Amino acid sequence: MFPEWLIFVVMTLSFILAAMWVKWPIGISLIAASIIGALVAGEGFPVRHLIEGTFAYLDPILIISTAMVFMEVLRRSGALGSLSRLIIVKMHRQPFWLLFFITIFIMFPGMITGLSTATVLTTGALVAPALMHLGIPKLKVAAMIAMSAIYGMIAPPINVPAMIIGGGVDMPYIGFELPLIFATFPLAIGVNLGLGYKYVRQVDLEKILPDLEADAFEAYGWRLYSPLILVVVLLLGIRLFPQFFPNLGVPLIFMIGSLAGLFSGKKFNFWKLSHQSLQEALPVIGILMGIGMFIQIMTLTGVRGMLVIGSLSLPTFWRYLGISTMMPLFGAISAYGSASVLGVPFLLAYLGRNEIIVGSALSLISGLGDLMPPTALAGIFAAQVVGEGNYFRVLKYTIIPAIATAAWGIAMIVLANQLGKFL
Amino acid sequence: MKSFLKLKKNWFALLSILIAAAASWGVSLQFRQMLAREKLFPAPSLTQVLHLHDYHPALKGTHGDTKIYRFEGKEPGGKVLLLGGTHPNEPAGYMSAYLMIENVQVARGTLYIIPRANNSAFTHTDPQEGNPQFFTIRGKKGLRKFRYGSRDTNPIDQWPDPDIYLHYPSGQELAGNETRNLNRNYPGRPDGTFTEQVAYAIVKFIQSEKIDLAFDLHEASPEYPVVNAIVSSESSQDIATEAALELAFEDLHYSLEPSPYNFRGLSHREWENYTDALPILMETANPIQGRLRGKTDARLILTGWDKMYLKAAKLGVLSVPYDSSGLPLKVRVGRHIEAFQKIVEIFSRDHPDKAVRILNLPSYSELMEKGIEEFF
Numbered sequence: 001m002f003p004e005w006l007i008f009v010v011m012t013l014s015f016i017l018a019a020m021w022v023k024w025p026i027g028i029s030l031i032a033a034s035i036i037g038a039l040v041a042g043e044g045f046p047v048r049h050l051i052e053g054t055f056a057y058l059d060p061i062l063i064i065s066t067a068m069v070f071m072e073v074l075r076r077s078g079a080l081g082s083l084s085r086l087i088i089v090k091m092h093r094q095p096f097w098l099l100f101f102i103t104i105f106i107m108f109p110g111m112i113t114g115l116s117t118a119t120v121l122t123t124g125a126l127v128a129p130a131l132m133h134l135g136i137p138k139l140k141v142a143a144m145i146a147m148s149a150i151y152g153m154i155a156p157p158i159n160v161p162a163m164i165i166g167g168g169v170d171m172p173y174i175g176f177e178l179p180l181i182f183a184t185f186p187l188a189i190g191v192n193l194g195l196g197y198k199y200v201r202q203v204d205l206e207k208i209l210p211d212l213e214a215d216a217f218e219a220y221g222w223r224l225y226s227p228l229i230l231v232v233v234l235l236l237g238i239r240l241f242p243q244f245f246p247n248l249g250v251p252l253i254f255m256i257g258s259l260a261g262l263f264s265g266k267k268f269n270f271w272k273l274s275h276q277s278l279q280e281a282l283p284v285i286g287i288l289m290g291i292g293m294f295i296q297i298m299t300l301t302g303v304r305g306m307l308v309i310g311s312l313s314l315p316t317f318w319r320y321l322g323i324s325t326m327m328p329l330f331g332a333i334s335a336y337g338s339a340s341v342l343g344v345p346f347l348l349a350y351l352g353r354n355e356i357i358v359g360s361a362l363s364l365i366s367g368l369g370d371l372m373p374p375t376a377l378a379g380i381f382a383a384q385v386v387g388e389g390n391y392f393r394v395l396k397y398t399i400i401p402a403i404a405t406a407a408w409g410i411a412m413i414v415l416a417n418q419l420g421k422f423l
Numbered sequence: 424m425k426s427f428l429k430l431k432k433n434w435f436a437l438l439s440i441l442i443a444a445a446a447s448w449g450v451s452l453q454f455r456q457m458l459a460r461e462k463l464f465p466a467p468s469l470t471q472v473l474h475l476h477d478y479h480p481a482l483k484g485t486h487g488d489t490k491i492y493r494f495e496g497k498e499p500g501g502k503v504l505l506l507g508g509t510h511p512n513e514p515a516g517y518m519s520a521y522l523m524i525e526n527v528q529v530a531r532g533t534l535y536i537i538p539r540a541n542n543s544a545f546t547h548t549d550p551q552e553g554n555p556q557f558f559t560i561r562g563k564k565g566l567r568k569f570r571y572g573s574r575d576t577n578p579i580d581q582w583p584d585p586d587i588y589l590h591y592p593s594g595q596e597l598a599g600n601e602t603r604n605l606n607r608n609y610p611g612r613p614d615g616t617f618t619e620q621v622a623y624a625i626v627k628f629i630q631s632e633k634i635d636l637a638f639d640l641h642e643a644s645p646e647y648p649v650v651n652a653i654v655s656s657e658s659s660q661d662i663a664t665e666a667a668l669e670l671a672f673e674d675l676h677y678s679l680e681p682s683p684y685n686f687r688g689l690s691h692r693e694w695e696n697y698t699d700a701l702p703i704l705m706e707t708a709n710p711i712q713g714r715l716r717g718k719t720d721a722r723l724i725l726t727g728w729d730k731m732y733l734k735a736a737k738l739g740v741l742s743v744p745y746d747s748s749g750l751p752l753k754v755r756v757g758r759h760i761e762a763f764q765k766i767v768e769i770f771s772r773d774h775p776d777k778a779v780r781i782l783n784l785p786s787y788s789e790l791m792e793k794g795i796e797e798f799f
């Protein structure tokens with residue numbers, strides 16, 4: 001019988017070898033590593049566990065697939081180009097407010113759905129062309145979108161990681177609004193100004209205008225934006241008037257929006273488009289399924305428990321460091337997984353401090369998991385949105401914002417009781 | 424050459440699909456085994472088997488329908504309900520219920536037992552938890568196989584989850600997956616979600632049968648603050664306090680937890696609000712549902728012994744004493760059964776007209792001595 005640490009080393013090494021040396025796709029490499037992990041742990045070839053693990057991501061996979069189709073529909077119908085034209089023409093004179101509102105605008109879907117990927121693929125994709133036309137380099141645009149999406153996921157009213165962490169200690173999701181606003185908005189605005197302000201200070205509209213897509217709004221009127229409005233109304237409606245709106249689920253809402261897009265603007269071939277979009281989503285879907293297997297095997301073999309205990313055993317100072325590294329690292333799986341597996345024990349370790357503030361801070365740090373390779377969902381999709389093939393180049397620009405975010409979160413934990421008096 | 428490449432590519436795709444189909448087929452057979460209900464051997468004193476659908480007909484034929492075992496004594500008396508399997512990943516809860524069904528005798532009053540309260544949650548296991556599907560006990564009646572399930576309703580029965588779960592009728596917000604947690608869905612509603620309907624049927628049952636005292640048996644992870652606990656509401660608080668005192672004399676220690684006013688949807692809170700029953704919820708400590716556990720297998724359910732939890736105990740992060748003897752299932756079941764009997768006894772003392780006398784259940788020390796095998 002291998003000890004847990006050795007199983008972990010074997011799994012990690014086989015993943016790295018498969019991905020870097022044999023050059024298998026990341027998803028396949030994760031599957032291979034999971035199988036090898038199960039074998040060396042004496043679990044045989046546990047088909048049931050491998051398949052069961054993938055089901056954790058059934059819902060995210062459906063959301064990602066349908067969101068990709070929806071965004072492509074908005075692009076082909078002309079809505080995307082017209083909207084970015086609108087933003088540039090209306091706001092190029094007030095650079096600070098431009099970035100301020102764009103930040104809030106990108107964050108918005110994350111705030112109401114609690115999903116960073118849906119955020120990147122909707123409002124992120126909507127503003128990306130405008131930001132690039134304004135002169136911000138595309139990698140920085142992608143970094144801005146990825147970071148804003150994460151802050152949006154964490155910002156109130158809906159923060160699923162905080163709900164998961166709270167649920168683990170039976171703390172209702174009440175009173176989180178102010179702490180979460182404090183945890184996200186200053187960072188979001190600071191990060192976006194830091195990444196983009198110097199490029200938008202001086203904008204020469206005459207130079208940009210010829211590059212912009214023609215305005216389709218004149219030809220189609222409000223119909224052009226109807227899919228977008230429909231999706232926002234459905235997402236918000238369920239949130240605000242749950243008694244009147246049926247719970248359609250985010251994937252169905254995106255599909256309804258996509259179909260509405262067929263009649264909203266320029267014509268396109270829907271079958272070809274959806275085939276193409278799914279093709280693009282496939283590698284990510286593969287990664288998610290591979291990660292699902294990887295975690296299931298880590299849990300089965302005791303590796304997960306070893307990692308959790310390891311993080312909890314760290315002395316005070318190192319524990320802060322542990323939180324700010326282990327939570328995002330574990331979030332390589334997903335922010336939700338990190339919140340559940342590590343967020344709950346960490347919150348328990350800090351019982352006695354203001355639990356709402358600590359929970360909010362832990363959820364913020366767990367959100368960074370969406371930047372961590374190999375999944376790096378926010379990073380991957382942000383790269384896709386700006387047309388960059390290698391998402392590691394995007395992640396480079398998120399390192400400093402991520403460190404700032406982790407530091408902000410740790411400061412909130414350290415000062416939880418003092419902050420609790422104000423928030 | 425080109426057509427050959429194309430053929431080769433298609434062959435590869437075809438082969439992949441065939442492998443995937445074969446794996447899915449094999450695994451689906453394995454998954455379907457989880458739908459089967461354990462065979463029980465109820466004690467001869469069983470009076471009647473009712474169903475939840477008797478109280479909410481819409482549940483008939485669904486995975487939400489579940490059996491209600493009724494044991495009526497010769498002498499008239501009060502009515503006690505015991506719920507196991509609200510959370511099928513907390514085996515001491517439903518194993519205590521099973522043990523009672525197979526051994527109990529009621530002399531006075533009536534005892535109702537619902538061992539699989541959220542039956543649907545028994546029919547699947549949680550992704551990424553690596554849990555075993557079954558565990559076995561070599562009992563007196565043969566090799567007994569029991570399910571290890573999930574905390575929440577099977578998504579097959581209720582899907583998709585909303586992003587946030589709004590509790591009815593309070594409007595309290597919880598994470599979306601809690602919409603499938605029976606113990607967040609009380610009092611439920613007849614036209615609500617699957618889980619709300621199960622909760623509604625249970626409340627309706629308590630109301631129509633005029634239950635006097637109602638138990639909900641649970642377990643929690645050893646690091647969770649409310650563990651080895653008796654949770655009571657305003658009306659059951661006195662009985663719970665008295666019971667905890669008397670149990671302490673037997674060296675079984677319990678913390679007393681009041682049912683929070685503002686945390687809605689829980690059995691003790693809403694049974695208090697919507698029925699006349701005195702609600703009691705009990706928790707024992709169960710390592711396999713904890714996040715600190717190491718290797719996850721059926722053995723861990725039975726022994727409760729885990730290397731990582733030993734380390735956690737040394738770190739001082741656990742809420743219960745934990746040493747190399749682990750937390751065996753018999754200890755956890757023993758605590759539940761002993762505390763149950765104690766509380767029924769105190770209730771009967773305080774309410775002589777509604778007294779309930781229960782016989783033939785082992786005491787804690789008897790279970791420690793003989794093991795649970797003796798009773799299955």
Ligand SMILES: [Zn+2]
Nearest residue numbers: 510513641642
């Ligand atoms: Zn429970």
